[in-house]
Amino acid sequence: MSARQLMRGAWPVRALVWVAALTPWLCSALPLLQLADGRLSSPATGAATGQALFWLAVVAGDALLHARGRASRVAVVGALACLGALIAADDAALPLPTSARFTLAAPVPHDPDRSDWELLARPEVSLPAPPSMRHWLGTDSAGRDLLARLLHGMRSSLEIGAAAAAIAVLIGLLVGVACGTLRGPVDFLLMRVVEVVLCFPYLFLVLVVFTFLPRGRATLIGLLGLVGWTAIARLVRGEFLRLSEEEFVLSSRALGASRWRIAWRHLLPNALAPVWPATTFAVASALLAEFALSWLGYGIPEPAASLGTLLADGQRQLARGSAWLALVPSLAMVAIVLAFHAWGERLREAVAPEAAALAAAERAR
């Protein structure tokens, strides 16, 4: 399966990824460009953290995959590399010079983590502030811009979801391959482990984990990854068992191939096909789980935002009639999950045996 085939139907997810990667420039209290003291600088770029570098690498990969022609590839990757170099080279955020002669502000010129003191200073304003020209989606109860928090929250939710899904897929692949290749007692034991993980009361596990470990991103990712791998493991194991009966595997065995060679050369490449759609669904379910955990109060700690913490925050304001605070992150969550599901469905169509058979019949005719 070529990378391009896998990316078919991925455009909603790709759009999300690009938005997340460009968030430090889309929304920042610091100007994108400023001319001060005779020096042109980009404070917003300087303030971006190491995570931004990771995101840039991701979109660079995406651009490489999709750009047509060598020149456009070189251009896109060059631009992203320059941006990355600036982040890496620039010192910590500079104090805002008051005497800037020219500034270009970000589209959403607010810091997601700081209250808008100018707004708070106005006597007629009551928090949370409703949408206005200054704050397109309004502010939360602490006077922070909701759009800025939404964009940053989406980004950290995506990070958590993708990292958790990566852990889940990795463990799932390892366990599935081990079961499908070694069979016998190893298979038996690991499958019992899968059943235990599946049957373990989820909320109890959450309570235990957060009793002993600090609330935070790493704990959340680890937790979601450690409960999400069972479906992938079963899938891979099932594919291995099914493919082992295929004639091309028998044919390799008849040639004298060892079982690890067969696993690596024949079973894994063919078993991966259904893993791709499962991975996108794993991201979607990790996102939903993060949403739920944050609502229960086990999300990433303040002031950082994720979609789940935004919902939890908004839910507390529901009684005061500020429904949009809960509605906006919920809609964003629905959109993201739908984007991943849409991709997954397309992938499933692309790798479905019926689809392959149809295509083969078409060729034969």
Next chain:
Amino acid sequence: MNEPLLEVDRLRVEFPRGGRFHPAVTEVSFTLTAGRALGLVGESGCGKSTLAAALMQSLPLAARVASGGVRWCGRDMATWSPSELRRWRGREVAWIEQEPSAALDPLFAVGDQIAEGLIVHAGLSRSAAHARAVELLAKVGLSEPQLRARARPHQLSLGMRQRVGVAMAVALAPALLIADEPTSALDSTLQGQVLDLIDDLRQESGMAVLLISHDLAMVAQRCDEVAVMYAGRLIERGPAAPLLEAPRHPYSKALLAARPRGIRLARGERLAAIGGAPVSLGDVPPGCPFHPRCAVAESACGRVEPPLVEMGDGFALACPVVASKSQAGRPS
């Protein structure tokens, strides 16, 4: 000779592929009268199953009949209404596909399944239909038909299921039976039994049979007349026995010769193979479609597509090279 039952007149069926329509069946004409059996022979992809689907008026939606048509008892079927077609499919014609037993629903007793068609289409009462179903099962050679009628398909063996499938197809005494590779999924020991059964039914009820297969020798032994198809065209048609004895078209000849018949090859001896591969839809060579694989092809074969020409002795042949030779060889 009586009125022809089924007339196919210069039928051309096309499939879309890559923005263009490609013919899967090209200018095919033949007639079939009651009680006769016509064999249609060709390799996979030659259009024989498309032709069968066109006869049944059940082509896939993408396909279109570009020209020509099918007449049933002299009436052009293209003008029929859907309900007329449905009634016709139920009562007048029966279709057996690769596995006759595939038509059986695993959830119901086979007797009930046969009876259902009788109730719906022949208007029989429930008890009469059941009695007739048992009769049919006995007719296709099942022992203890009363007992078998109550069995579900999985309780019967493969051979019995095939017989039940045939019984179901002929339950309404159709005027025409279209059998598309009815035995290719079966062992040779069972094949004979199913074909014998079709033979017997034909002799008894006087239905017409269109037997479609890739096996020229088998078809020739079971039919009165044989038509050979290649690349969607009829290339040879003739009475079965003489055609099996001495096929004229180089393709029919090669097809028959490629199959050993009760001999042992000595060391160094080889089967008479046809080179190349069968043509596929959309890349049919110009001129005679068989000429790139043909042993006697002349330069003109690659330019002009030979029409199917009546030879006068019941044969029709689409090969001017062979035709002119046999003409020359015949004392005038």
Next chain:
Amino acid sequence: MNAPLLSVRDLVVEYGEPGGLFARKRMRALDGIGFEVGAGETLGLVGESGCGKSTLARALVGLVPVVRGVVEFEGVDRIGACGAARDRACRGMQLVFQDAQASLDPRQRVGDAVAEGIDIHGLAHGRERAERVAKLLEQVGLPAAAADRWPHEFSGGQRQRIGLARALAVEPKLLLLDEPVAALDRSVQAQVVNLLLDLRERRRMSTLFISHDVALVAAVSDRLAVMHLGQIVEIGPTDALLARPRHPFTQALFAAAEWPASGERAALGIALRGEPPSPFARPTGCAFHPRCPVARVECRRDPPPEREAGADHRYRCVE
């Protein structure tokens, strides 16, 4: 005949019926198979579907577990062998599958598929490997450029050629052909059979040619073995069998093969009624007796004795 290349004695293979965990019914797929294949010889194996032909081929190369029996290849028992001896036997005997579509990995390029045996046994590397692949492809009538393409780009006949090249890569002495042309069009079958004959003669290979197509097997085999429900019921030189088949089942198979011209079909006498019995409910005595036109009372009770009908021609029947 001097020492045979392959000698099989009393081979038994059983399958458990899936389903009940405790009441496991065992099904005997092969029941005391014994035969020999000499160097350079072709043994044809015919029988109905489900009689155990494919199981036999798979048991010989170790793809299905064997309950008991001896598979001796070049004097070494393959089932008990281990290490280098087993490796040699593994290389010496290669299986070509019926369905070339299914027996090629859809995600492996043709060149790698052909070279798989070379890689597994470390026969060649780098440039030499590529040269060998090109030569193998050429031997089976494919262009060397085919190595860089994918299996689905080829027609059925071409895929079967690739499957052949794959088996030939390890230079086997015995080729097991399990219905090698059954999935192909008639006009292509003869091409592939001719290729097999060419290779057999050029490489002086022995072959075990398995098919349900009696006429085809008879045409290419020196000797013929007829299988019925996991047993070989008749084995002997092809000419002798064609001239005078002894076992009623052999006679019926030949009669059903439709090689006589129309009208003569009944002349060979036996047209089978009924159908192959299920291996799960094997008839007592002679397994063929429910369908046998000449069965006697004792056929129902006693397994038939083995009889000689001339040099190297044996059958199992009371007649």
